[in-house]
Amino acid sequence: MVVYSPGRANLIGEHTDYNDGFVLPFAIKRYVKIEIEPSKKFKIFSHQLKKGIEFDTPTKTNSWADYVIGMVQKLREHGYEVKPFTMNIDSDLPMGAGLSSSAALEVGVGYAISQMMEFEIDREELAKIAHECEVDFVGVRCGIMDQYAVALSKENHALFIDTMTREYKYVPLRLDDTKLYLINSGVKHELGSSEYNKRRHECELALQALRKSSFREVTLEDIEKIQDPVLKKRALHVVTENERVLKTLSALEDDNLVLVGKYLYESHYSLKDNYEVSCEEIDFLIEKLREYSNVLGARIVGAGFGGSIIALVKGNFESIFEKISEAYRIKFGILPTLLNVDTSNGVFRAL
Incomplete structure (x- = not known):
């Protein structure tokens, strides 16, 4: 099974998402590509980094793999029985360019697992679990914007989010010329x-x-x-x-x-x-x-x-x-x- 998880750009609303503010992001056509299949133990490989890792139980490594391991841990905490899988990760999202490659990976991993294992997880819940992964497991005190944008965006629209109430609506982007x-x-x-x-x-x-x-x-x-x-x-x-x-x-x-x-x-x-x-x-x-x-x-x-x-x-x-x-x-x-x-x-x- 193959899943594509987009990066995001933020039109306006910077450093407001962790301050109960308003933001206006949108997903972009640059993706983290995730291939997943059942396995006897957890195996993850990153084509970008040319690095892989195997594990039986999810424990923190202080490396890129924590975005995957953390999602396994958080899904289990939410009552989803995540079984071992092999996962290959590739991406055309430039890292460190402010396009939220970490949220793309978290949401993509969660979506791939839920699709393969047929969990009933709606996109809003998926975004919240991915946010917990980043804050509690990886240890970055970010707001909810990135995970919401990656999970919930709609083509030709921006996503207006009230980060205090977590209510959102789609705003048409009619850019013309x-x-x-x-x-x-x-x-x-x-x-x-x-x-x-x-x-x-x-x-x-x-x-x-x-x-x-x-x-x-x-x-x-x-x-x-x-x-x-x-x-x-x-x-x-x-x-x-x-x-x-x-x-x-x-x-x-x-x-x-x-x-x-x-x-x-x-x-x-x-x-x-x-x-x-x-x-x-x-x-x-x-x-x-x-x-x-x-x-x-x-x-x-x-x-x-x-x-x-x-x-x-x-x-x-x-x-x-x-x-x-x-x-x-x-x-x-x-x-x-x-x-x-x-x-x-x-x-x-x-x-």
């Missing part, structure tokens, strides 16, 4: 994961300072009362980013892609100045993109400190990208890569 692109900067600064957890903690401290339990209760007037300048900036990003997601939602419903682009740029500058998760290389690319009027908007995506930019572009972009790419290479000695982003359905089984 505009296209979405991802630009991989080719850099990933090491402080990414440590700073991610630090930002989470700073958000918690900001709420404590305001004596609030959720950012959904926080207004711009409240933020002015925060004494600590760093905590004030973090809170300002979360509250204004939530507003930008809702404004983007309205702009998409009105087919106003120029306005969507404006909100993307605003999101980037908030991530740069208030949340402080951008970097020199990403900012250079953003400023170069701003020189071209047919680039409607762009922003850093993912945890930050490198990774990728999402750009909304009207008309031809390849020639513009060549010029920007050359300027970037001259300055940083790195060639960025361009990924044309097409929307995808959530995880599915090959027929």
Whole structure:
């Protein structure tokens, strides 16, 4: 049996998913491919890493295999009798580019197991189990966005998620003569994961300072009362980013892609100045993109400190990208890569 599990891009709503906020991701036509069949013991092989592992009982290894082992463990905790299997994993999702290859693997593994063993697991439950795997087993305190996007997405739509209530709805992406692109900067600064957890903690401290339990209760007037300048900036990003997601939602419903682009740029500058998760290389690319009027908007995506930019572009972009790419290479000695982003359905089984 073969299963394809998509990566995801996030149009807008960055660092809001673990703050009870709004997000607007969509799945992309880049996949983790999983082949599974029954076996006498658990055997996993990654074609990308050219590494394999065998085990009888699911125990943590602190390696890539934990995304698979953790799903076996979590499914069992939820009462599903997971029997041994052989699994081959391949992918055309670039790792470390902010496209959520980890959630694609978790959701894909869970879906492949449930299909092969005929478990009755709906997609929402599958996403929640995959999220538990990442948080409890792998140990990354992420929000629910990635797993929901991988499990629940629909082609030609974005997925609007209220991460506090976990309610979601499909939002048509009528792009017409505009296209979405991802630009991989080719850099990933090491402080990414440590700073991610630090930002989470700073958000918690900001709420404590305001004596609030959720950012959904926080207004711009409240933020002015925060004494600590760093905590004030973090809170300002979360509250204004939530507003930008809702404004983007309205702009998409009105087919106003120029306005969507404006909100993307605003999101980037908030991530740069208030949340402080951008970097020199990403900012250079953003400023170069701003020189071209047919680039409607762009922003850093993912945890930050490198990774990728999402750009909304009207008309031809390849020639513009060549010029920007050359300027970037001259300055940083790195060639960025361009990924044309097409929307995808959530995880599915090959027929």
